[in-house]
Amino acid sequence: MAPANEIPPDVLERFSWYMRELSALTVMFHNRVAEQMGLSTTDEKCLDLAMRADGPVTAGRIAELSGLSTGAVTGVIDRLERGGFVRRVRDPHDRRKVLVEIVPQDLEKYAHLFDEAGKSMVEVLGHFTPEEREVLERYNRLQIETFRRRVIER
Numbered sequence: 001m002a003p004a005n006e007i008p009p010d011v012l013e014r015f016s017w018y019m020r021e022l023s024a025l026t027v028m029f030h031n032r033v034a035e036q037m038g039l040s041t042t043d044e045k046c047l048d049l050a051m052r053a054d055g056p057v058t059a060g061r062i063a064e065l066s067g068l069s070t071g072a073v074t075g076v077i078d079r080l081e082r083g084g085f086v087r088r089v090r091d092p093h094d095r096r097k098v099l100v101e102i103v104p105q106d107l108e109k110y111a112h113l114f115d116e117a118g119k120s121m122v123e124v125l126g127h128f129t130p131e132e133r134e135v136l137e138r139y140n141r142l143q144i145e146t147f148r149r150r151v152i153e154r
Contacts (some may be wrong), residue, residue, distance in 0.1 A: 033113045038083060042068070046076045047085055051107070056089060056099035067152035 027041065034044035049065045050057055063073045077100055080086040084106050091097035125133060 029117065033110070036113055037110055039079070039085075042066075043076050043079050046073065047080055047102075050086065050100055051102055056091075056101040058097060058099060062100065064153070067154075 030044055031041045034041045037044060039047070046062055046066055046068070049062055053061065053065075059070055059073045059077055062068075062076070063070045066073065068076070077086060077088070080100075081088065084103055086100050087103055088098050089101045091099050128136065
């Protein structure tokens, strides 16, 4: 693996531009989705993190995944609960813990908001061979892991 100083500046500049552009488009997309759900973008993304977890999660886990403070996450959970998206439940293994559980029936009515994003991904991935998709997957996994470690979990 080449250290960053061996990557030509023009390559770094291009990749930086791609990431910034994709990030901006993603933020704008999720802002639109959140607005249609009656949520803030932060609340919608925390809901997404909780949905992708393996079962109910603690507020602390949402804070770890999002990089938000536990106090901020408490506010997010309050708003999501008021909106009917989640509910607080006692941990069956430790009654002192409170878990955040998704209320599934409410979320199905928003699935259509993600249809075009899903079609876009299928369209783009269709341009790559299975071997190229493996490289893209490795890049994305490493980008997520490194970004989470260096930027979110600091």
